[in-house]
Structure formats: C-alpha cells, structure tokens
Amino acid sequence: MARFKKENTKELPEINTGSMSDIIFMFLFFFMVITNMRETNVKVKFTEPSATEIQKLEKKSLVETIYIGEPLNKNENTIPPGKISVQLNDQTIKQEDLETQVQDFIARAKESRSDEDKNKLTFSLKVDKNVEMRYVNVIKTELRKNNALKISYATRKKVEN
Template identity: 40%
Template sequence: MSTHFKKKSKTSQEIPTASMPDIIFMLLIFFMVSTVLRETTVQVRTRLPQAEAITKIEQKRLISYIWIGPRKLANNRLGETAVQIDDALIEDISTIRTIMWRKLNEQPKLIVSLRVDETSEMGTVLDVQQELREAGTLRINYSTKRLLAS
C-alpha cells in the first residue's frame, strides 16, 4: 500500500484560550463597578403621592433615602407612622440629626430623598425636616409618582 494517500495533518483544532482570563477579569470588574445592589428592606408602607412636574436624579449614589409611613405589621396590617433610614426604624426622631450629619460628612454632596406615604401624619414629616435642617442636610428631594393622564 502506498503512503501517498495517507493524510498527515499537524494543524490543531483547539481554540486559543490564552487571553480568556484577561477577558473574564475585565468583565468581572465592569459588572462590579456598574452594579448597584439594593441594601435596604423597607419596613414602612410608602404609597407616594402623584405630581405633575418631576425631575429624575441621575446620580443615585449621592442619595440617602428616608421612608416615612405606617409601619408594616403581620397579616398585612399597618401600625403607627414610623421613620426608617437604611434598614433601621428610628425610635427617637432626634437621632436623625446625628445619623444624617455623619452621612453628610462622608458625602458632602448628599441629597436626602424623603419617601413619604400619602397618608402619613404631617407632624412627623415636619419633625424629620427640622432634624435634617439641624444636621445641615439642606438638599432635600421629595419622591413622587408621575401624575397619570386621564
């Protein structure tokens, strides 16, 4: 038999993977930098009021949220009006001043976004506003929903 018809191939059919760790590392860094994780479990109900003219804040990292509304209880019941910052319910309104002063020192361009339930007591909202004023956090935003066209 002749060796003339035997095919000897020295080419490899493998995919080059030398740069794969670099690509994976770049993708990992990209997603770590661009992803914002939700850290807060809201313990108060907030049905936001509607408004006609609203402006969206682009820089979400500069915002600190304060929720004001009836406290969520077991069996879908609601309690008294409560204030929540991050994951903690605030028992004493005067502690808001200290908490927000510390946050303002960490982030000088801090915007405080009040998410107030439409059935909340206005006295509580005024107390929170006064504590924010005392803390020097004067950039305040009131969160609303866009008014639906009828």
C-alpha cells in the first residue's frame, strides 16, 4: 500500500514555470515601450478640457509642462484672486516670484537642449477646465516675453456622438 502511494506522488507532473518569466518580461518590455516615466509630482488638480482637433506632440523630450489648477494640498502657493496654483517643475510658485520663476524655467529648458532643438521646444499648458483665463493669460505673456512661442493646450480627445 505504502509503496503504491509513493509511486503515485512521483509521477505527478510538475508545472513548467520556466516560460512564465519570459511572458512577464514580454509584458515588462511592452509597458516600457508604450509608457513614459512620470518625472514630476503633479501638485495641482486638473481635468483637461476635451477637444476634437488635437494633435500629438512629436517628441516627448522636447516638451516642458506647465500645470495650472487648484492645489491638491492647502499649503501650496497660490496666486490671487482665486485659489489657483501654477506649477513649474516640482514646485508651485508664489505670486511675487512668478516672473523670475517662469524666466528661469524657460532658460533652463532651453539650456538643456541643443541649438537645433531649442526652436522645437514646446510648452504644454495643462490647465484645469474651470480655471479663469487670467491665469493662462499671465503665463502666456511671460512665455511671449521670454520668446518661448511654441505652445500646446493639453486636451483630451472628445468622443464624438
């Protein structure tokens, strides 16, 4: 009886898990290719407006993002009169520093690119749809002053009925 039992366990086939890692690696590469790394922590809340006539920005590396929206955290700097934050890189900016900060931001963005790429640099404005235009106008004037003229209003694709 005991002998019979022993033989039976021996014959139980093991599941081959060798190809499992290959499959997972395939997944991994797939995700690495189609996604891009999140570089900054977004500190403002924003829902992009939707539009139909949108274009994809060609190169990720030539895009700098400016976020405008309600702050997620109450301690963030806001710009009067509404409680709206403007975020460049990793921080929200103060009203009084706005001009210099934007200037620095643009200068740094241009510095880190080659001369050829400087003209292709696009500033993507990610703005919450409930924000009043005054904030966007301020940023636009600053961009113009600093000769950063290529912009893109980030939008989502609207599903047409």
